[in-house]
Amino acid sequence: MVGRTLWPGESRLKGWVYLFPGLAIYLVFVFYPILETFHASFYKWDGFSSNRTFIGIENYRNLLGDGQFFKALSHNLIFLIFYCIFPILIGLVLASLLGRRPLPGMSFFRAGLFLPQVLSMVVVGVMWRWIYNPAFGPLNLFLKSVGLGALNRSWLGDFDLALPAVGVIGSWVQYGFCMVLFIAGMQRIPKELYEASELDGAGSLRQMIYITLPGLRAEFGVALITTIVAALRVFDLVFVTTRGGPGDETLVAAFLVYRSAFQQNRIGYAAAVATVLTLVIFLVSFLILRVQSRQEE
Amino acid sequence: MRKTYLLLSLTLIMAVLLAACQPAATPTQSPAAMATEASTQPKMTEATSEEPVAETKLVVWDQFYRGVESEVIDQLNKEFEESHSGVTIERVSKVQDDLKTTVKLALSQEDGPDVAQVNQGRSDMGALVQADLLLSLNDYAAKYQWGERFSTSVSSRNSFTADGKAFGEGNLYGVSPTAEVVGIYYNKDIFEENGWKIPNTFTDFEKLLADIKAKGITPIVFGNLDGWPGIHEFSSVQHVLVDGKYINDFTYGVNNASFDIEQNREAAKIMQDWVDKGYFSDGFMGIGYDDSAQLFKAGQGAMMITGSWLAGELTTDADQQFGFFLMPQQSTDKPQLAIGGVGIPYSIRKTTKNPDLAAEYLDWMVSPRAAQLWAEARFVPAMPLPADFKIEEGSLFADTVNAWNVINRDNGVGHYIDWATPTFYDTISAELQKLFGKEIDPATFTANVEKDYSAFLASQK
Numbered sequence: 001m002v003g004r005t006l007w008p009g010e011s012r013l014k015g016w017v018y019l020f021p022g023l024a025i026y027l028v029f030v031f032y033p034i035l036e037t038f039h040a041s042f043y044k045w046d047g048f049s050s051n052r053t054f055i056g057i058e059n060y061r062n063l064l065g066d067g068q069f070f071k072a073l074s075h076n077l078i079f080l081i082f083y084c085i086f087p088i089l090i091g092l093v094l095a096s097l098l099g100r101r102p103l104p105g106m107s108f109f110r111a112g113l114f115l116p117q118v119l120s121m122v123v124v125g126v127m128w129r130w131i132y133n134p135a136f137g138p139l140n141l142f143l144k145s146v147g148l149g150a151l152n153r154s155w156l157g158d159f160d161l162a163l164p165a166v167g168v169i170g171s172w173v174q175y176g177f178c179m180v181l182f183i184a185g186m187q188r189i190p191k192e193l194y195e196a197s198e199l200d201g202a203g204s205l206r207q208m209i210y211i212t213l214p215g216l217r218a219e220f221g222v223a224l225i226t227t228i229v230a231a232l233r234v235f236d237l238v239f240v241t242t243r244g245g246p247g248d249e250t251l252v253a254a255f256l257v258y259r260s261a262f263q264q265n266r267i268g269y270a271a272a273v274a275t276v277l278t279l280v281i282f283l284v285s286f287l288i289l290r291v292q293s294r295q296e297e
Numbered sequence: 298m299r300k301t302y303l304l305l306s307l308t309l310i311m312a313v314l315l316a317a318c319q320p321a322a323t324p325t326q327s328p329a330a331m332a333t334e335a336s337t338q339p340k341m342t343e344a345t346s347e348e349p350v351a352e353t354k355l356v357v358w359d360q361f362y363r364g365v366e367s368e369v370i371d372q373l374n375k376e377f378e379e380s381h382s383g384v385t386i387e388r389v390s391k392v393q394d395d396l397k398t399t400v401k402l403a404l405s406q407e408d409g410p411d412v413a414q415v416n417q418g419r420s421d422m423g424a425l426v427q428a429d430l431l432l433s434l435n436d437y438a439a440k441y442q443w444g445e446r447f448s449t450s451v452s453s454r455n456s457f458t459a460d461g462k463a464f465g466e467g468n469l470y471g472v473s474p475t476a477e478v479v480g481i482y483y484n485k486d487i488f489e490e491n492g493w494k495i496p497n498t499f500t501d502f503e504k505l506l507a508d509i510k511a512k513g514i515t516p517i518v519f520g521n522l523d524g525w526p527g528i529h530e531f532s533s534v535q536h537v538l539v540d541g542k543y544i545n546d547f548t549y550g551v552n553n554a555s556f557d558i559e560q561n562r563e564a565a566k567i568m569q570d571w572v573d574k575g576y577f578s579d580g581f582m583g584i585g586y587d588d589s590a591q592l593f594k595a596g597q598g599a600m601m602i603t604g605s606w607l608a609g610e611l612t613t614d615a616d617q618q619f620g621f622f623l624m625p626q627q628s629t630d631k632p633q634l635a636i637g638g639v640g641i642p643y644s645i646r647k648t649t650k651n652p653d654l655a656a657e658y659l660d661w662m663v664s665p666r667a668a669q670l671w672a673e674a675r676f677v678p679a680m681p682l683p684a685d686f687k688i689e690e691g692s693l694f695a696d697t698v699n700a701w702n703v704i705n706r707d708n709g710v711g712h713y714i715d716w717a718t719p720t721f722y723d724t725i726s727a728e729l730q731k732l733f734g735k736e737i738d739p740a741t742f743t744a745n746v747e748k749d750y751s752a753f754l755a756s757q758k
Contacts, residue, residue, distance in 0.1 A: 048401035049428030129522075134580025157522050157582025159734050211399055235570045245524050246582055246730035264719050265424050 034278070041271035047261065059272035069273060072251045073280075075163060076232050079252070082167030082173055083231035090171070091178025096208065098179070099186040110183070117176035125240030128169045132156050132241075156242050162249045169237055174230060178223045185219035186212060197212055221292040225285050232281050253277045353651060355658060356387045358398045358403065358413040360641060365609065369670045377661050379413075386655065388470025393641075398423065404430045404646050411649040412658055414641045415471060417454050418716035422470055422644070427461030432645040433468035437656040443472060446663060446680040450710050453549075455642045462757060464716075465549035472663050474678040475671055478623070478701045478710075479529050479604045479636035482611065482693075485618035487514065499537050504623050506576050510601045518598035519577040520584030521733055524726035526603065527630045528715055529636065531729055532604050534563040535626045536634050536711045544634070549711040550754055557747035565739035567731055572733060582734055604636075605697040609675040612693050621696035623703065632707035635700070639679040645717045677701050718753035725749075 008084050042257035045052040058139070063069050098110060116124065131137050132155040140152045155165045193211050238244060244251040244259070253273060261270035318418045350650055361370045367390060374386045376516070389410065397416060403409040404425060415422050417432070425431050433624070436576070438444060458467030483495070491512060496502040509516040521527040536544065538560040546554040549744065571577060578584060578598060586603075590610065593601040596617045601607075601622070623635045645655045669686055670677035675694045684687075688695045704710050715722035725746055732742045 046401075048405045048429070049424070049430070051428070117644070129585065132583060133584040133585075134589060135578065135588065135597070140580070154580035154583030157580070157584070157730075157734070159736055160729075242522065243524055244708075245522070245727060246734055247727050259723060260408055263420070263723065265401075265420055275644060 023038060031092050033271055037271045037278075038275050039271075041275050043268045046265040048268040052109070059268045060276075062269060062274065063272050068248060068251060069253070069256060071248060072253045072256045075250060075252050076234070078163060078230040079167055079170060079234055080228060082164070083170045084224065084227035087174035087178045087227055088174040088220070091182050091223070094175070094179045095182035096184060096212065099183040104164045110180070114176040114180055116173050117180075119173075121173070121236035123167060124173055125237050128172075129156065130197055132165060157246050159246055159249055162242055162246055165235055166241055166250050169241070170231070170234065170246070177226065181218055181219045181223055181239040182248055185216045189215040217292070217295065224288050228284055228288070229281055232277065232284070306383050312580070324441060325704070345401070350581065353384050353434060353654060354387055355384060355412065355654060356389065356410045356650060357643075357658070358389045358391065358396060358400055358410040359643075360393045362390045362392050363498065365674045365688050366676070369667075369674050369676075370430070370710070372670055373662065373667055376666070377658060381654075381657075386658070389733060401425060401428075401430075402444070406650060409646055409648075411651060411655045412643055412645055415644040416641050417471070417638075419464060420719035422455070422642075423457055423461050423464060424719075425644075426457040426468075426470060430647055432647045432649070432655075434470060434656065435468050436470070437659070438469050441656070441660045443469075443660075447472070448705060448708075450634045451639050451679065451707060452636055452707075454712075463549070463551075465551075468482075471644040472659050473639030473642040473679045474662050474667055476638035476677045476701050477604050477606060477638055477640060478677070479533055479602070480621055480623045480697075480700050481533075481618050482593065482601045482603065482607065483620050484593070484596060484599050485620050487617075488597070488620075495620075496625050497629050498625050499627050506571070507574070510574060510576060512654060513600035515578050516576040516600060517571070518589050518593040518601040519581045520586055520589030520592075521730060522583055522585045524730060525715075525722070526586050526589070527729040527733055528713070528722075529604070530724060531564055531568055531604050531732075532636050532714050534567050534713075535714075536636055537624055537626055538564055540634075541709055541711065542715070544711045545549045548714060548717055550717065550757065555747055556677075556750045557743045560742045562739045565742045568732060569735060569739065572735065576744055582730070592676055605701065606679050607685075608677075608693050612675065621700060622649050623700050632709050633703050634707070634709035634711050635704050637701065637704050637707060637710045638713060672698075718750060720749055720753070722731075 042054060042056060043052050044055045044058070060066060061095055098113075099116050102235060103109075123285055134152065134157075137155075139155065143151050153161055156162050158165070189211065193215075197207055197211060203259040226287060233254055234252050235258065238250055238252050239258070242250045245253050254277065257270045257274045258279070260266040260273065279282050344602065357374075359370060361367050370390075370623060374388060377387055378384055396414065400410070400413050400415060401421070401424065404413060404415075404427065415425060421649075422431070425448065434443075438452075452469055453465040455471040455473065456469050457464055458469055488494075491508075493505060493508065496505050506516040517530075519526065519530060520529075540556075543554065543558075543560075546552040547556070578589065578592065581589070584592070588603070590603070590607060593597065594611055594617070605621070623633055626633060643659050645652060645659065649655055663680050664681070665683045668680050668682050671678040672682055672688070677694075677697050682698075688698060695735050715725060718724075728737070728742055728745050731737045732739070737745070
């Protein structure tokens with residue numbers, strides 16, 4: 001916190017006035033709904049009628065006995081690989097290719113590689129549904145044309161492959177963000193470090209390990225939190241591509257919230273799932289930030 | 298420092314709840330969009346000799362958002378306004394999912410829609426009746442003699458007891474303008490080329506499947522990525538094996554009906570048998586419904602099992618000829634039973650200030666004029682067509698209208714079984730995907746589904 005001391009007689013009120021618009025929006029549209037969701041999780045309620053019954057922690061107790069909830073959560077954990085680990089690795093590789101020295105047509109590649117991040121998730125989902133289509137999708141047609149027709153699958157409808165297939169879409173969307181983040185971070189690292197290490201005989205791999213990676217610590221923190229949160233809250237992609245199917249192979253927690261609340265009129269139960277999901281995300285984010293700030297100290 | 302991080306992580310998570318609470322507005326169980334040009338000629342109808350009323354606004358929510366359907370409704374609304382001076386209709390049209398997620402809350406408001414389309418079944422109409430938000434239409438049904446337009450079987454689909462618990466009996470809460478019947482579309486060109494005929498019995502039908510497969514043609518175009526089309530494949534065969542009473546009992550949850558019965562296991566076994574024999578499209582587990590309809594329309598298979606709503610789509614810009622027949626019964630002397638029903642009905646908000654006007658509007662939506670406009674747009678109307686209405690003989694639309702008439706004649710209008718419990722759709726579509734994917738056997742399938750069903754019946758007691 002860089003603050004200046006108050007002038008004599010200056011009131012703190014002014015600060016609050018400046019803060020008010022943002023704070024009001026935050027309180028009304030974020031804080032209040034979160035509280036209300038938490039509140040609703042203790043009730044049995046269909047979402048529209050006036051009979052709302054307080055049932056204490058019954059919803060949470062049901063949650064613990066709900067195999068589907070844990071299955072959904074386990075899918076979210078698997079999505080961590082696709083939403084978090086892969087994009088960070090791919091982003092790092094691309095950033096080290098594009099970030100260190102200027103290449104011809106660099107901004108073209110940068111923009112092109114960042115593009116998936118810009119598209120609406122619904123568009124992404126519809127597009128990949130077509131790519132994966134077993135009858136006329138380009139993926140199967142490509143496999144066939146190179147003589148790998150035996151590998152043709154009904155990707156999104158395959159009990160073993162549906163989850164990874166949706167996950168790959170997530171990786172495709174997320175890596176661009178990581179890449180741009182790391183490129184920006186690399187440009188902040190002083191060139192002298194590289195020059196000096198080169199004189200000492202360090203190759204590019206060593207430079208990567210001893211200079212680039214430590215220099216990107218802050219960026220890793222941001223990338224980890226955004227991608228992990230994305231993996232835990234994924235809804236749109238599943239909604240557009242598989243709706244949780246086949247069976248419940250791609251069911252995720254946020255989709256369970258939607259299904260319980262809007263298809264089955266179980267607002268209280270949906271709120272309980274949402275509350276648990278929020279706590280998990282909060283906890284993970286908090287831990288990462290703590291670890292990171294400790295390292296900085 | 299730490300405080301800033303705390304705030305940051307709070308900001309990051311806030312998006313979660315917002316995202317989780319937003320219903321997306323994409324059609325789910327919606328049949329393929331129709332692109333037919335309606336030949337609706339504006340025609341003046343005899344104006345009802347009503348006393349001119351002061352400015353009245355009737356707010357109507359519907360889900361006829363697709364081009365052709367929307368034109369029919371706009372035309373009907375226009376004619377209604379013309380015959381009722383001082384009345385304006387404020388129409389709010391939404392996609393099905395959006396309507397489903399918003400209409401319940403809207404109907405609980407004092408300024409909610411006067412008239413709205415409310416989906417049948419327990420989780421929608423049933424829940425609304427339970428919350429005492431819908432107006433019972435019994436008096437209006439008598440006044441307008443709706444009983445002469447709709448059979449009891451049709452009316453019971455829009456009926457609940459006043460406490461919203463018992464489905465299929467009690468008060469009438471809605472009237473449906475359109476009808477649906479699930480059957481088999483066939484590609485006439487492919488059939489003629491190979492000399493195949495419409496089968497008369499289920500045995501003939503299975504033999505036909507084998508013949509088509511032997512010719513190297515896909516017998517049944519099918520895509521089950523969206524989950525719900527599988528219900529129609531399975532339940533079409535189920536409707537051959539069970540009788541009408543069972544389907545009624547099961548849907549309305551009476552007479553100790555169970556899902557775990559021999560006939561359902563048999564139907565499930567037939568499904569897996571068809572998968573093994575390759576009767577369905579290659580990769581059907583990964584194909585969406587709309588894509589499967591496009592494949593069928595392009596001639597990539599001989600037949601497709603789906604509802605009458607696809608007829609319009611199949612007669613627009615198609616270079617193939619299509620026909621429609623009902624899933625044949627085990628023997629020709631057995632009455633015809635098939636999945637069918639009426640479209641999403643119009644209901645009236647209990648607290649509306651203009652119940653009489655709203656009822657008059659409902660009556661207009663199921664009038665002979667409405668039947669005519671729907672038929673011109675090639676939708677099967679739920680009410681009888683005017684006597685002078687001519688349907689082009691041998692056309693696909695003639696086939697679907699005929700199928701609807703046959704199941705009405707035989708009192709064989711079956712049900713969409715996913716109405717049975719509030720969670721039944723999610724349960725059976727997931728379990729059917731497992732069945733079609735050979736993850737579970739027929740006995741496990743019926744047992745798993747029965748678990749959902751019996752749990753619901755127990756909770757009703």
